[in-house]
Amino acid sequence: MTDIAAVQEKEAATHEQDELCFCLLRLYELISTPKQPTLIRAELYTLTGDADNKDHDTGIYLIVKTADDRTLLASVNNADSSGKDMTEYNDDSHHIVPLVVEAPGITKEDCGGFKVHMFIKTNGNDTWTIDDARVTLYFSDGTTLVAEQFGFSLVNDGARTDFAAP
Secondary structure (H helix, E strand, O other): OOHHHHHHHHHHHHHHHHHHHHHHHHHHHHHHOOOOOEEEEEEEEEEEOOOOOEOOOOEEEEEEEOOOOOOEEEEEEEEOOOOOHHHOEOOOOEEEEEOEEOOOOOEHHHHOOOEEEEEEEOOOOOEEEEEEEEEEEEEOOOOEEEEEEEEEEEEOOOOEEEEEOO
16 A cells, blocks of 8 residues: 555544544534423413302403413413303312413423413303412423412403413
């Protein structure tokens, strides 16, 4: 083998080692870089006060959006409204309503400071006194974000309230 061929062979081996090192380094970066937690579930928890209940035929509506109002995160339409007693929220009762996740896979970081718009549609008159309304967003890493409002009433058709996560 000539001196030129030996040098070329050594350079090729060095290049292959550099490529292997680069690939291993990139693989390590991919494995060790933490994945951003993503939205997997959402729910509304309510605690009805002792002043007035939610009638069985009053529907709950909720819109949950990012802090900048650009992305719909979760929602529910006409929840717990029926002709049956089981959808009446008696005084001092608590209820959990699952929300439809509208942006599955959105990161927890993008959900920070999320906003909640909650309203009711009634069949006639209804005043619903709420001691606690809490929307919880659940993420793939087991963490949550919460928006909560205490001590308010929704009175008759179209009554609404807005609150946000800190």
